[in-house]
């Protein structure tokens with residue numbers, strides 16, 4: 001018996017029952033009860049038949065996927081988040097089993113075909129999906145979480161000058177100053193733990209986190225948080241609580257309205273502290289006039305007050321929210337990618353040697369203790385190390401959501417009705433054997449045109465910063481920061497793996513961004529005595 005006949009029978013039996021009952025008197029209480037039962041049965045019948053229709057006959061029915069997900073949302077799939085932060089691995093296993101279009105829910109399709117991804121993100125530039133509304137909670141939307149295209153276009157136009165190459169060049173001084181504090185901190189840690197060969201233990205993962213936080217502090221907030229000097233600051237602390245909570249709200253939307261009542265330790269207090277901190281900085285800048293001006297991202301946002309068009313003037317609340325967004329979107333993404341690059345370099349000593357050989361062809365400028373971005377921008381192996389890490393250890397393993405506002409056909413073959421949630425799994429495209437040879441191996445040579453590695457990188461299947469109007473506004477900022485930290489460390493220090501730590505680097509979880517379970521990865525380091 002096929003599904004359509006089951007559905008028909010259910011509908012017929014419910015309507016005949018309804019007819020029988022309506023024929024009798026409705027005045028007595030018994031009949032009222034029967035009517036109630038009929039209403040429930042009719043509703044249940046409708047629900048079951050529409051679920052069966054969507055699962056087996058609807059427009060998404062031909063897309064393969066786990067049976068349960070044809071009926072229920074992914075968050076109800078048994079064990080999907082057990083252990084916490086592991087759902088991305090299950091989704092990857094489904095992709096390997098079912099292919100590059102997978103049914104991931106009654107109304108959700110996972111996409112990792114590179115042509116379809118380009119169409120969704122770039123050519124059709126579809127609006128963001130409902131996940132981003134959940135991230136808004138009760139605050140006004142930001143550049144990242146708005147789903148409104150005209151609002152986004154206007155906000156992006158206002159904020160873009162803060163991320164232009166020219167403006168970023170002018171911020172390089174802050175990045176280099178902070179990188180110097182990072183090097184000083186490493187020297188301190190080495191001295192405290194030095195062995196007979198001069199090597200000390202350094203938690204490179206944590207120090208990279210502090211570096212990224214301090215860099216955003218300097219450039220976006222106008223103040224370093226002094227994390228590298230061992231400070232505990234309200235801003236990073238609040239953001240870290242908020243990230244954990246946001247990740248939970250994305251997977252458990254029902255908790256949204258309840259979230260403020262739940263005992264998320266100190267969330268309310270931390271949020272108030274953060275608001276007070278931001279308000280103080282903005283008010284100081286506004287009151288201080290010309291004297292208080294500083295060359296940074298915050299200043300660009302504050303300067304929108306002088307825009308001709310009143311709609312382009314950001315309110316104090318929006319300035320605070322957007323700067324906090326840069327910290328959330330710009331710190332862990334960058335520090336974890338750099339951390340993964342070191343984890344890969346420690347597993348591949350020949351690659352480390354090649355990178356060092358390249359870096360050693362460049363000398364610090366006279367009187368300088370660190371490189372400039374301009375000296376590093378075009379180094380092929382350094383950029384290949386970064387790109388290969390962005391491919392294989394992609395931070396956004398959870399993917400991004402888009403939702404078509406009209407019926408569309410993907411790549412001329414897959415009909416997708418308006419309102420379907422398209423779960424864009426860019427990471428899956430990064431490791432698809434159809435696009436990459438030895439996709440699970442970390443091979444920087446694939447990015448180098450004149451290397452011996454036969455199959456070169458497929459740039460059309462590479463989306464680390466997404467694509468289209470909602471691509472990453474901080475891409476150049478992140479690349480600059482990653483080049484500076486990797487090149488300076490490789491130039492100044494000998495770095496060696498600690499065998500037990502290598503295994504730790506393989507255990508991963510994702511709460512919005514990919515990270516290592518241990519949140520710590522130690523290496524042995526000592527100052528170089530030659531070539532430095």
Ligand code: HEM
Nearest residue numbers: 143144326329330333334337400465466470472473474478
């Ligand atoms: C290696 C580092 C980084 C990676 C891999 C990365 C990746 C991404 C990706 C994949 C998106 C699209 C997300 C989506 O559609 O859901 C995105 C958006 C965004 N990123 Fe980044 N990002 C990085 C660093 C940064 C930095 C340093 C900043 C700011 C200082 C930043 C700010 C943003 C913002 C504001 C958006 C939203 C843009 C919009 O919708 O117009 N990111 N990023």
